[in-house]
Amino acid sequence: MEHEYRFKVVVVGEEAVGKTSLILRYVENTFEGDYIPTLGVNFVVKDLPDMSTRLVIWDIGGQNMWKAKLNLYLKGSDGAIIIFDVTRPVTFGTLDTWISKLQQQLDPQFPYVVVGNKTDLQDLRKVQEAHAHKFLKNKRHSIYFEASAKTGKNVEDLFRRIADELIKLQQ
Template identity: 25%
Template sequence: MDDYKFLFKVVLVGNAGVGKTCLVRRFTQGLFPPGQGATIGVDFMIKTVEIDNEKVKIWDTAGQERFRSITQSYYRSAHALILVYDISCQPTFDCLPDWLREIEEYASNKVLRVLVGTLLTLGPRSSLPSCTALALNRPEAENVEKLFMEIAAELMEVMYSTS
C-alpha cells in the first residue's frame, strides 16, 4: 500500500464531450486518447503527485443527464470540483449555471471550484467570454499538469492550515 498523508478527491463535471476524460488521461497517463468514447457511469484514476509525495485521486464523472443521479453522490466528499466546458461550443458554457446549482446543492461549501475551458477541435476560435481560468487544448497540454498540480498544492495548503 502506498504511503501518503492526504488523499484528495477531485471530481470533473460538465456536459458530455467537453474533454473531462481527456484531461484525466492526460494527467494520469500522459496522453490524449484519440476518439475517446463517453464515460458510462463513473470512472476514476489515481496519480501520486510530487508535492511531498501526496496522492491525488481524480474522479472523472459522466456528463449525460441520465447519469446525474450517480454523479451527485460523488460531490459530497469531493475536495475539489473542476467545471469543464468546450470553448468552441457555446451550449457547454451556457450549462455552467446548471452545474453550479448542482454543486451548491450536493457539495460541501468548502469545496475548491475551478473553471476550465478546453478546445477539443482545431476549428475557428470561439467568441465566448474570456473568463476561463486556464485554457487547455491538445497541442499545448502542459497546462493540464499545471492545473492538477496547482489544485493539489492549494488543497494541501488548506489541509495544513486547518490541522
C-alpha cells in the same frame, strides 16, 4: 509511498467536453482522438510526490442519465474541475448549473477550477478567454485555465492548482 494528503477530485461538465481526455493526458500523458463516452464514473489515481499528495480523480459521465446520480458521485469529494468546450458555447452556458450543483451538494466554500478545453481548435473557437474571465469575476472562486488535452497545454498546471488549493485548506 506515504502521502500526507489524499484528495478526491471530481471532474464534471457536459458530454464530449474532453473530461476523460484531460485526465488521460494528465495521468498517462496520452491522447485518444476518438470520442468514447464515459458510462457512469471512472476513477484514476495520481501521486504528486513533491506535494506529498495523492489525487483520486473521478471522471463523471456528462450524459443526462448520469447527471441524475451526480449527488452519489460527489459524496466525499474534496474539490472539482469543471470543464467546458471553447468550441461549443452551450457547454459554457451550463457552468452556472454545475457550480450550483457542486455548492448545493458540498460545502459552499468547496474549491473548484474551471477549464476551457480544446484550445487547440482555434479556428472553431466560440468562447473567448476574456468572456470566461468576465463570467468568473463575480464567482466566489475565479480560478480559470485554458487547456488542450490534445497538446497538453496547461493540463499538469490545472491539476496541480486544485491540489495546491486543497492543501491550503488543510493547513
